[in-house]
Amino acid sequence: MTVEKIIALLNQQAPEASALDWDNVGLLVGDKDWPVDKVYIALDATDEVIEDAINQGAQMIITHHPMIFTSVNKVTGDHFVGRRIITLIEHHIAVYAMHTNFDIHGMTDIAKNVLGIKQSVVLDVCEEDEEHNEYGIGCVGMMEDAMTLEQFAAFVRDAFHLSHVKVFGDAETEVRMVAIAPGSGKSEINPAIRKAADVLVTGDIDHHSGIDAVAKGIAIVDAGHYGIEHIFIEYIGNYLKGKTGTLEVIYAKEKEPFWLV
Numbered sequence: 001m002t003v004e005k006i007i008a009l010l011n012q013q014a015p016e017a018s019a020l021d022w023d024n025v026g027l028l029v030g031d032k033d034w035p036v037d038k039v040y041i042a043l044d045a046t047d048e049v050i051e052d053a054i055n056q057g058a059q060m061i062i063t064h065h066p067m068i069f070t071s072v073n074k075v076t077g078d079h080f081v082g083r084r085i086i087t088l089i090e091h092h093i094a095v096y097a098m099h100t101n102f103d104i105h106g107m108t109d110i111a112k113n114v115l116g117i118k119q120s121v122v123l124d125v126c127e128e129d130e131e132h133n134e135y136g137i138g139c140v141g142m143m144e145d146a147m148t149l150e151q152f153a154a155f156v157r158d159a160f161h162l163s164h165v166k167v168f169g170d171a172e173t174e175v176r177m178v179a180i181a182p183g184s185g186k187s188e189i190n191p192a193i194r195k196a197a198d199v200l201v202t203g204d205i206d207h208h209s210g211i212d213a214v215a216k217g218i219a220i221v222d223a224g225h226y227g228i229e230h231i232f233i234e235y236i237g238n239y240l241k242g243k244t245g246t247l248e249v250i251y252a253k254e255k256e257p258f259w260l261v
Contacts, residue, residue: 138192
């Protein structure tokens with residue numbers, strides 16, 4: 001296969017045109033004509049990921065988060081992004097990112113299935129197709145059984161195989177209507193309130209956003225940025241293996257990028 005053919009398959013799942021205006025998705029490093037028989041899938045193209053991809057003989061890295069996000073004025077070894085680009089080109093490894101386009105066409109569906117959310121609607125609508133189907137960031141729906149916020153937080157932690165989650169709100173609050181926005185979801189607090197959610201499950205919630213959300217009447221379960229989005233890795237690997245049958249897929253050994261004392 002070639003980089004171009006793999007990109008075509010990925011666009012069937014999450015079209016690049018669906019990405020939000022501020023995002024930087026698509027082929028970020030490499031040539032569409034480069035041959036690929038082994039891909040490496042990760043959340044981020046870190047130095048560790050690139051080194052492992054080289055050692056494993058991968059010709060393409062597929063990530064959720066873009067390795068190049070802001071303007072790059074120079075590609076030199078003096079900057080960590082420049083060093084990564086140089087290393088990747090030296091080893092003929094392409095890098096492709098599918099970020100907010102996958103958030104809209106994939107991530108939310110996987111996450112809501114993990115939690116068993118039913119009767120869901122889009123949380124924050126970004127686009128609508130010719131048949132008036134809405135697509136966007138996150139979703140809101142019902143849990144099969146009501147539970148306390150403390151019980152629900154433990155359920156989220158275990159469902160996403162995490163060591164911990166951070167919770168804002170009264171432990172005894174009843175939870176039934178759930179909003180979920182994988183990734184950094186501070187901007188989705190007000191949409192979740194408008195959709196009458198009891199709780200928002202997301203990541204990267206700061207102190208003031210958390211306590212303000214509770215004051216507005218919604219609880220928060222912060223499962224971390226990595227915590228929810230690591231589901232991208234296995235899903236895309238299985239998707240590509242199912243589409244090709246011959247492509248070898250390597251999964252990054254992901255973990256939280258921080259540790260707790």
